[in-house]
Amino acid sequence: MSKPDKTSRHGERRRFSPSMLRRGMNLYPPFLGMGLRVKEFSDDWTVCRVELKLTRFNRNQQGTAFGGSIGAMSDAFHALLLMHQLGTDYHVWDKAAEIEYVSPGIGTVYGRFEVSPEMAEAIRAEAAGGDKVLPWFETELTRADGTVVARVRRQLYVRKKKSVTERERADFTG
Template identity: 30%
Template sequence: MKLYSSDKKESLSSWWLRFRLNHWPCLWCTGGKIQFISSDLKELHVSLKKNLRTLNRVGTIYGGSIYSSVDPYYMLMMMWILGPDYVVWDKAAKVKFVRPILDKVKIRFLITEELIEKTKQDILEKGEIVFDLPAKYEDEEGTVYATFEKTIYAASKEFYEKKLASKNMTSAFKPSKRS
């Protein structure tokens, strides 16, 4: 179910991905729920509502639930879009809690074609890139409750492996193999 107006559609494979992610314990426990993933994996909508998993001591949604329900998506989306020849990591995040969340909010993650092309071009030229992506939790009327800025690192797999080798990092620090 789309939470935002979009011309993008959900495919059977993106629906199945959404189903699996919503039942993955580390995401399910946040209280957030993915409502839509576009077939090209460039748009994702999440809702968050007050319930027993998200309730804090003062009757609003817990700040940990607010942040953790948005944490992985930009990194995952860039991993899916760029594919196995690239390495993508979360580097940092900035969160601003604007007002207490008392009911239900929504957030949209959007990766533009321009960002993808710029990322690939910068990686081609420099081997790696770091960039920031914004997002915000809002209600149906557009009132903002929390804003986020996620800092993402992306590199070619070849560049990243050479970088690790030059720092004598052990395999424990290497990302897992993706197929």
Template identity: 40%
Template sequence: MLRRFCRTANGLRRVMNLWPPLLFSGIQIMEMSEDYRYMKARLRNWPLTRNLHGAQFGGSLFAMTDAAYSLMLNGLMSKKYYVWDKSSHIDFIKPGRGEVYIECHISSEQLAEIQERTKEGEKFFPEFEVRIFDKSGETVAIAKRVIYVRLKPSFRPPKVPAAE
């Protein structure tokens, strides 16, 4: 039944906004383009998302970037690929006060490179940079997300035996 609601980007956005790890963390996906190439999310300014100093908790900032690119690539790559987060890193620039946001984009060039690098069944690890910013547009943190992408076995080309 869940798959029925996730057939479109808007349906996926709605389901993800009800998913407990996002919902209870104050994270909301505000926009997702129907072609899955753009997403905007926010971290609400809730008492439970702030640290001792009144700034947004670093774990909440990092969590906001967690599913973005893997969700988008899953929507773009259809059912032919495995797509998930492989690794990540965050660099905190300044305290996030109030609501903070991310905007994620996947270009045609990035998508073409992923498809080219995986067409023979190889693993590929594209890297995406996510800027977390406040209402005035100032950078709060920058996260780097490395995504694992690989064709599922049934879509990989047959292996050609090595010549002797």
């Protein structure tokens, strides 16, 4: 079986393969301490799966997962997926989040984050003129039995980067 191509869908060289990014994030000290594991980044950067195992470090006084750990489970994953689909010509940042806690985080909590190629292309088209784009993404975090623990909405900030000549012109004209 051949290895996946090391370029993005738009012909740019990737900084990290999905498996390299997954392994690196799983060694990130805040994720280690929180009990968060990145299980998968799909090869086409459309899906990321994570899980939060209940440990003594992320358990609250009621014996369930801290709300902050549940919220942190969703931080940056939509941005990372979109960033890798759009390529290096775009700024992609988390801008806002809304979390509705539905039931206690008992046992392991699972999250699946997705940015479809169609959504990425729509955002690319909207940002083509240099305007900022503020898309929202929604995810349900669940227990193994499918019980919803939290509903998360994340807003991203996306803008096409100015070219070097545009920046020089802006610096020159003041």
